[in-house]
Amino acid sequence: MATLLLRLAAPLQAWGSGSKFNIRNTEREPTKSGVVGxxxxxxxxxxxDDQKLLEPICSLKFGVRVDREGTLLKDFHMVHEYKNGKVKDSHLTERYYLSDAVFLAAFESDSREYLESIVKALNNPVYPLFLGRRSCPPTLPVVIGISDEPLIESLRTAEPLTKNYKSRRIVYEADSGTVVQDVPVSFSQLHRIHEYRFKKEEMLTAEEHDPMAEL
Incomplete structure (x- = not known):
């Protein structure tokens, strides 16, 4: 058993799961679909590409630790529809982002070798990396490393990515819990398909320092 640990941090991130029409939302933490993408x-x-190429990544157990929640921002974009080179129609769209959020994302696998192949790809990507949307490139480093512990233990014990935290959330894939439609089968723009999974959430509280403990 091994767990790949990724640092997802940037000025802006956007992890949509149910966006439609002119409103593009974001979840409070990275989605499995977004990180798999x-x-x-x-x-x-x-x-x-063939949907089977996504299956090995999607089969990995996924989890996220929220080291800094970030601030929700709303931006406006004007989208134009063209016909014969002229603007046919215009739409004002709302797009939501997380500002200055920091996450520890994790994938668990029985194959350390497969996780190492992901590390190699992330360090030498074929296409640019982004955190949910193309306008959200990550800050470096993205790859933290591979832990020998299972997913949940890795999320609980890995070094914090931020300082001065009082509590942190862990959201992880489970056999029961809240149902989310967050497993990509196809990213085709003509026919996107997402299946369902379960997720659970827990809170980690920082131990308070007792200045009298060593006296």
Whole structure:
């Protein structure tokens, strides 16, 4: 058993799961679909490639530790529809982002060798990496390393990515819990398909320092 640990941090991130029409939302933490998409891009998998190429990544157990929640921002974009080279129609869209958030993402596998192949791809990506949207490139480093502990233990014990935290959330894939439609089968823009998974959440509280303990 091994767990790949990734640092997902940037000025802006956007992890949409149910966006439609003119409103593009974001979840409070990275989605499995979004991080799988980042890894697929690093490996050179294209949107219209055979769906089976995504299966090895999607089969990995996924979890996230929220080291800094970030601030929710709303931006406005004007989208134009063209016909015969002229603007036919315009739409004002709302797009939501997380500002200055920091996450520890993790994938568990029985094959350390496969996780090492992901590390190699992320360090030498075929396509640019982004955190949910193309306008959100990550800050470096993305790869922290591979832990010999299972997913949940790795998320609980890995070194904090930020300082002065009082509590942190862990959101992880489980056999029961809240149902989310967050497992990508196809990223094709013509026919996107996402299946369901379960997730659970727990809180980690920082131990308070007792200045009298050593006296």
């Amino acid at each position: 980042m890894i697929a891009a690093a490996m050179g998998i294209q949107r219209n």
